[in-house]
Amino acid sequence: MAALVRSSGAVVRDRETMEEILDSCGVTMEYWPVRSTGRTAVLLKENAPGPLEMEAILSEQDHYFERLRESNGYRTRDLVVVFPEMPGLSGLLDRFRAIHYHEDDEVRYVVDGEGVFGFVLPDGDQVELLVEEGDFILVPRLLEHWFRLTEIRKIKAIRYFTGTAGWVPVYTGTPSLFAPETPRPV
Template sequence: MAKVRFHDNNEYITAPEEVSKFLQSQEIIYEHWGVDRLDANLRDNYNLTDEEKQQILDAFRPEIEDISKRRGYLTADIVVLSDQTPNLDELLVKFKAEHHHTDDECRFCVDGHGIFAIKGKDGRYFDVEMEPGDLISVPSYSRHYFTLMDDRKIKAIRLFVTPAGWEAIY
């Protein structure tokens, strides 16, 4: 389950119901879909074929369709970052630059870990530390950035309305 960490005092929210309540107060969608239905080779593999990516998307098709109806998402794909990713350190520098999007930024963590650092409604910054099975949707125009945790890997389903709306505005 996701955790929330506040930048100013390093305090955490870890209880699932409190995490959900806080994120809802920030208009951030948080859901936990779990990953138990996936074979281990689809979770632990960071060199996926197109067929394996499609298997992951198919495994979560009901949830993808449900949130897409609610939020207007039209596209779903898989992003994979790990030490096998060429220029990973350069990408992470780019991702850590604070930005926003004209669409929601919606990610479902299939494996690995990631951190969305978000500027809260009160101007206070907090991290959402994602675990496998967590979905987060950061609202459009919310200032944020993304980075990896110590394992330096994440495999995630990305959902968005249009590719243009997903482009970062720094």
């Protein structure tokens, strides 16, 4: 868990305070080491792996999927790949960036790169959380949140699903308290 930033700009690094803040809005975050042996280690660093390469990356992390399947009933997983030269990237980022919620939990496991999740806290304040390789995050259903990339504009994350209906973002129109180009929390 790298860093959490309050809307005031204050950076929270102490783990206990971070966990307290995340607990207050029901977010779970854990560190799960990424398994990358031989070929997968190379594929993980590629900007745009093809379907077979993506499946190889996914398979290597399936011990986590098995655990989620048994404990929480997750049924499918896929890999989201974002890189700087990706066609249509800015439109995609605008959709992630607007504050929204889902009918289902949003469950992500970052296997390469980094990004920033933002959350609206119960008191209406907002925080941003940096997620990096090895970070597993569960954003609970109905929690208002957003996602943006950092300056490197690169992330690979596994998404876990229990079904298909709950993926749809419901935009709430809540204004963000963070400027669009807020620097990466360090």
